[in-house]
Amino acid sequence: MKAIVKGALAAGVLLIVGAGIVAGLRGSEPSAGPGGAPSSGPPRQRTLTIAAASDLKFALDELLKEFRAKHPGAQVQVTYGSSGNFLAQISNGAPFDLFLSADAAYPRKLAEQGLLSDDVFSYAVGRLVVWVPKGSPLPVEQRGMDALREPAAKRIAIANPQHAPYGRAAEAAMKSKGVYDAVKDKLVLGENIAQTAQFVQSGSADVGIIALSLALAPAMKDQGRYWEVPLDAYPRMEQGGAILKRAEDPELARQFRDFLLGAEGKALLERHGFFLPGE
Structure with a gap:
């Protein structure tokens, strides 16, 4: 059986599964108050919450450092885990903005449920x-x-x-x-x-x-x-992602997706042992 x-597991295990939080230290530009004048309130904090397949742990941690440098007003929270479990959680209302799955079939199932704001994209092959x-x-x-x-x-x-x-x-x-x-x-x-x-x-x-x-x-x-x-x-492991319709900041989610799919993101994924779609 x-x-x-x-x-x-015992203490000393070097791999950590769970949430990894990367927080920016500056807020975004102040929002406009009445009449178009800057508001005197605190700046709006841009946030992005990602559900990511566990095989992305080290690649994504490195990518997030580069993304934070380009978007210093953004707070990004990542939870690493099983793609199948994330599918169930998101289907039941889990508050994620972006899903990076180890199987592109899972975000496609979310598309069938009407839970996505954009098309499913392929980002790597495991x-x-x-x-x-x-x-x-x-x-x-x-x-x-x-x-x-x-x-x-x-x-x-x-x-x-x-x-x-x-x-x-x-x-x-x-x-x-x-x-x-x-x-x-x-x-x-x-x-x-x-x-x-x-x-x-x-x-x-x-x-x-x-x-x-x-x-x-x-x-x-x-x-x-x-x-x-x-x-x-074994069957080709096409990994795919999607931006969820409930995303709090869809524009920030798209910026992260575009960074992941851009030249820097592709080079980083290859360094971490992934093939790229089309290879």
Whole structure:
């Protein structure tokens, strides 16, 4: 039976799943009062609340620093988690302005519900790796997915396929490579791909199938080894986003979207292990 691992992990885990808040220190220009004169009240604070797939954690944190420098009056709050869970939350009224999903199908479902203000956009293509700590005896570089059959691979971490796109891709890859039936009883499921990476990084699992973007992150790249799963072993992971109709500041949301899709955003995503749409 697959074991679903829940709860907090031991202290010292370097990956953090949850809300990351980046706040600007200056407000926007004062709003006009009666007769067009500047209001004497406090300046209006521009805000943007983003629901983002966990594989974006490190790339988006870096991108936000650059965005804040260009929009010093903006306060941006990001919550990282499972795209499938975000879909359910947004459908039930969660107050997000922008949704960055690991599966473009999820924002398209929101479009069908009439919850978007703009069209769904594609921003990246996710990639899978089999990752182990540096000291692991598992020969992932030489054996690839077959290393999961080794006796040392007692616990194999993947994201929960029920609501995490990376979990579905990991399951498809194991089946494609013919190892799923042999290892399915050793699987431990993370709530999202970042928690999955935590499991193997912390020793709660021996090996994990995680996002390349996390394997390349500062917290993990010097701590482990990985084998990149061939792209033809799992369905293409087209990642998509959307601005929600309830967005408090739609113009700020569009500015962030355009920055993400612009030259700087594309270069940053590539550095963090993503392919770009059309590649």
